[in-house]
Amino acid sequence: MKFKKILSMGLALALAVSVTACGSGNSKSETSNTETPAAEVADTGNASDPNVLYSNGGPTEFFETPWLNPGTYMYNKVLYSRLIFADENLTPISGEGDLAQSYEMSEDGKTLTFVLRDGITWHDGEPITAEEIQWNIEYALKTTVLNSVFRSTFEAIEGAKAYLDGSAEHISGIAVDGNKITLTFATVAPDALLTFTQFAPLPQKYLKDTDPITLQQASFFQSPVGSGPFMIDEVQMNNYTILKxxxxxxxxxxxxxxHLNPSAGDSDPNLVTNAKAGKLDYAYTKNIADVRALEGAQGINIETVNVRYTRLFYMNKFNKKDGSASPLADQRVRQAIAYALDMDSILQGVFDGAALPANSLTPDGADKVDGLNDYKYDPEKAKQLLKEANWNPNTELDVVYYYTDQATQDLMAIIQQYLAEVGIKMNARLVEGDLATILWKAPEDPVNGPSAVDWDMCYAANAALSLHEYYDRYATGYSINSHTPSDPTLDALIAATNSSVDAEAQKQAFFKLQKYENETLFALPLYYQPIFLIVSDKIESGLDAIGNPQFNYKWNIQNWKLK
Known part of the structure; x- marks a missing residue:
């Protein structure tokens, strides 16, 4: 695979983002690019050794469970296997699976059957059984470290509710017959196949006596046993880890x-130092400052990977607590805000073109419908829409954000200036503390409100495994829908995306939803943040598919050739 070199990218302001922080409103701050001095970086081998692949994301205190952020860390991708494979676009591959020799989904999406491979074992040599797969699903449902897509899928299995409330010992919709596992769903789980491309079963014998609530604290995650192409060889926590x-x-x-150097997910302060020292052969970053620092470095190749990561303004359209109407209830006001922002210039000035303007929550690619309005900068159009909406120029929009980096503060100041030019006042403020309540508390009455939160717009991000993670939260009564009152048309469009497991049917339903989103702007997408994949020349062959490195796909790492 030949990789594109990133061309010269002078940067006004560095940006780093945390995946896990975005969808939930977690207040992890933006990561600085301060590096550990090179002398402090662990040296456990010869960087030119063709028998060693250097990467990052090694554990600092423990190995994170693979059920929360399934592919964020290199070790989660290689220590564990999943039941089936996804391709580089995160589309489930039909036919042969991973741990499953084969699988079949019924046409109505209500029955999913896996047949396990013969002879598969855990790293300790014990066989992997169908009963263990059942145990994993049931156990995972009782943990607090379960990805929301996984949870939605498992909760849709027939009998899951009775199991969770304690009235049943097992989930009735899971049946085991030899090496065959059959799942029967009470309702269609649109992401069922996607779930099993990412969900990694764990060996029951090491965890069966662990309280699910304290799963992450289990001693198992000091040196986990998996079933993937690599296994633990040596762990020097917060120093280095060797996988064989x-x-x-x-x-x-x-x-x-x-060889894994320790780092927290995609926030590696030593990425540049290690890459230049020949101690990094495969890694990724969202920090454009890392890319700039590696520009022109010999033997380093950088690929830009477009992923499902969208920065946006959530628009609070519920009536205010005093009963007054939201200033954003009129879609013409929301459209005016879109036309008032010159996103091309903003992104070039703040991020030096390292981000792309957004016209939908859905990033560019095969999953997005053609012909959407880009809302190109048009201040006169914005003023006309505000006039039609009888905009009160004395209204001041309360805009909140939870990122603490300088780039965000500068972005807010620039947006404030653009809006002022069309007659919209705004005040931007940092919020901290219980963000789940401050940002996402839903009103008691999801139809009429009033709002349970005190803001007009929230600058945030959505990092999505599934497109459903982008849109489900706008449905009436959704647990974190703090911003969008009941809209029967929107509800019907969202429901349509969840009514089938057929990929093409889902795509067409999302196309209709994207058109409605683009017209009404129930949220205002601002820009897409790509990932930069860093690969050294040491990888001679085998890296033929490039996908989102935060998730799992069929990359056949065991067949890579090094030089």
Whole structure:
């Protein structure tokens, strides 16, 4: 695979973002690019050794469970196998699976059957059984570290509610027959196949006596046992971790080991230092300052990967607590705000073009419908729409944000200036503390309100595994819908995206939803943030598919060749 070199990218302001912070309103701050001095970086081998692949994302205190952020860390991608594979676009691959030799979904989306491969084992040599897969699903539902897409899928299985409330010992919709597992769903789970491309079963014998609530604190996650192409060799927590090939991996034995430098997810303060020292062969970053620092570095290749990561303004359209109407209830006001912002210039000035203007929550690509309005900068159009909406120029929009980096503060100041030019006042303020309540508390009456939060617009982000993660939250009564009153048309469009497991049917339903979103702007998408994949020349061959490195897809790492 030949990688595109990133061309010269002078940067006004560096931007780093945290994936796990965005969808939920977690207040993780933007990561600085301050690096550990090179002398402090662990040196456990020869960087030119063709038997060692250097990467980052190694554990600092524990290995994170693979059920929360399934592919954020390199170790989660290689220590564990899943039941089926996704391709680089996160589309489930039909036919042969991963741990599953085969699988089949019924046409109505209500029955999913897996047949496990013969002879598959955990790293300790114990066989992987269908009963363990059942145990994993049931156990995972009782944990607090379960990805929302996984949870939605598992809760849709027949009998899940009775199991969770304690009235049933097992989930009745899971049946085991030899090496076959059959799931029967009470309702269509539109992301069922996607879930099983990401959900990694764990060996029951090590965790069966662990309270699900304290799963992450289990001693198991000091040196976990999985079923993937690599297994634990040596762990020096917060120093380095060595993963060695798993000899009995069904897909073949790798010819190299993996050396992991410690770092927190995609926030690696030593990324540049290690890459230049030949101690980083595969990694990713969202920090454009990292890319700039590696510009022109010999043997370093950088690929821009478009992912489902969208920055936006959530628009609070519920009546205010005093009963007065929201200033954003009229869609013409929301459209005026879109026309008032010159996003091309803003992104070039603040992020040096390292982000793309958004016209939908859905990023560019095959999942987005053609022909959407880009709301190109048109201040006169904005003024006309405000006039038609009888906008009161004395109204001041209360805009909140929870990122603490300088780039966000500068972005808010620039947006304030653009809006002022069309007659809209705004005040931007940082919010901290219980963000779940401050930002996402839903009103008791999801139809009429009033609002349970005190803001007009919230600057935030959505990092989505599934397109449903972008849109479901706008449905009437959704648990974190703090911003969008009941809209029968919107509800019907969202419901249509959840009514089928057929990929093409879902795509067409999302196309209709995107058109309505683009017209009404129930949220205002601002820009898409890509990921930069860093690959050294040491990887000679085998890296043929480039997908979102935060998730799992069929990349066949055990077959890579190093030089």
């Amino acid at each position: 090939p798993f000899e009995n991996y069904y897909g073949g034995k790798a010819e190299f080991s993996i």
